[in-house]
Amino acid sequence: MKPQLYVLFFLSNFVLAQIDSISTRINNQINHSSENPVHSILVYLENESQKFHYNEGFGLTTENGNPVTKNSSFKIASSTKLFISTIILQLEEEGKLDINNKVFRYLKDIEYLDFENLHILDTIKYSERITIKQLLSHRSGFADIFKDREDTFFGMVAQNPSKQYNPKSIIELYYQQNLNNEPHFIPNEGWYYSDINYVLLGLLIEQLDQTTLSQSIRNRILEPLGMEYTYFEYYEEFNKNTSQISQYIGNINFSDINTSFDWAGGGLVSTNADLALFIKALFSYNLINKKSLNKMINVAFTKKNESRYGLGIYEFIINDDVYYGHFGFYDTFVGYCPKTKSTLSYSISQATPNFNSYKFISQLLSFVK
Structure with a gap:
């Protein structure tokens, strides 16, 4: 096998292994029967510098609902x-x-x-x-x-x-x-x-x-x-x-x-792909100019154990990378890391899951690295 073909073969299999690890980790968190059920999880990961893209959905829209897809809202x-x-x-x-x-x-x-x-x-x-x-x-x-x-x-x-x-x-x-x-x-x-x-x-x-x-x-x-x-x-x-998808607080x-x-x-309903469009456009100055974006992400101290906040945006540090974005009540997030040109968007469908969401997302991002 020529060296170039070998490298391509290796990289292709490495990316497939990354994707499989991410999918397995997500699927393992689906739980339809606990007091804090997680019926679905939707995750979007993109790292432009590494040419990595992942967008998938797992689980059901509700306990006895239809299977979700990556395009579920x-x-x-x-x-x-x-x-x-x-x-x-x-x-x-x-x-x-x-x-x-x-x-x-x-x-x-x-x-x-x-x-x-x-x-x-x-x-x-x-x-x-x-x-x-x-x-x-x-x-x-x-x-x-x-x-x-x-x-x-x-x-x-x-x-x-x-x-x-x-x-x-x-x-x-x-x-x-x-x-x-x-x-x-x-x-x-x-x-x-x-x-x-x-x-x-x-x-x-x-x-x-x-x-x-x-x-x-x-x-x-x-x-x-x-x-x-x-x-x-x-x-x-x-x-x-x-x-x-249906979204829960406990079993409600x-x-x-x-x-x-x-x-x-x-009040908005969206999909991970749409949210990725938005956050990338925001950080590409397609919605506001650089001066305005700098105002937005000029974060300041909030309170102990709370991420710093700017103008309608959080600074979210995960695996030593700084993302700017916003969390949602039902355990959702959309954000962008300027350093690595990475986009993260997810919905866990449960405001109070039985697992630590930060550690869960941190593990997913570590697979990408």
């Missing part, structure tokens, strides 16, 4: 925040806002916001001091309707699982729970993850684009990139025939629940 939850922050930075590039501006000037006329009373700490009103940048980076101090009233919120959802929410009803819920009087700190004096920040950013986009948030996302990102299988669930019609199937309460904080 899923709720990306808080990874939606990447799309929102991208649009905000697009608007800044267009001269329609400055992220250092106070958000009050843009939203003060939305009556149901009652903006001046959104953030009251020790009887002092701080709402009008909050900047767009503080919303993007979760440094406003706002409380969160999910974390700060977890039992109340999920009890309410369980009582009315088909309720359709909208921005107005989300803000009304925030006030009903008296969260406007329970912020965590004075704006810019800490870090606290709250979807209320992104509800306000969604409203800001609608004000400046003069259309619905779902249409802004479609006009500015989905259609230009050809993301055919991504849509804003419960806020727009979607006629593509796709296989969407949240795909049976109307999750329109996620809105700008987490």
Whole structure:
């Protein structure tokens, strides 16, 4: 055998062995019978510098559902925040806002916001001091309707699982729970993850684009990139025939629940291939310019045991490589590593799996290395 052919033969078999190791590791985590079932796992791995590409799906759409494929879709939850922050930075590039501006000037006329009373700490009103940048980076101090009233919120959802929410009803819920009087700190004096920040950013986009948030996302990102299988669930019609997996919190199937309460904080459904298109376009300056991207990934300390955060984006260090991206509630992630030109996107379909997701993904990436 000629040396060149031998090398090609060796490399081909090595890549096949990598793929087999990854697939076996993923398949071993499928579990349909535990109290925290993992009915499906979807994984996308790409390393441009090594010419490596992997995109597969394992398991069933639900316990007794159809087999998933690599093209199955899923709720990306808080990874939606990447799309929102991208649009905000697009608007800044267009001269329609400055992220250092106070958000009050843009939203003060939305009556149901009652903006001046959104953030009251020790009887002092701080709402009008909050900047767009503080919303993007979760440094406003706002409380969160999910974390700060977890039992109340999920009890309410369980009582009315088909309720359709909208921005107005989300803000009304925030006030009903008296969260406007329970912020965590004075704006810019800490870090606290709250979807209320992104509800306000969604409203800001609608004000400046003069259309619905779902249409802004479609006009500015989905259609230009050809993301055919991504849509804003419960806020727009979607006629593509796709296989969407069920996603769980313990043994509760949240795909049976109307999750329109996620809105700008987490309302998109997508596929790994579509998310890869998005994150690669973001880091290729096809959505925002280099200056804007540098603002986005200029991460800062958050809190102990929490990844550093920028403008709608996490810094995720795994196997000594730095990825920038965002996690989603049902154990999803999409991110990009500029150093190795690697793309990572996955959905584990379970918010509370019985295994350590970080170690699991770390092992998968080690096979690629």
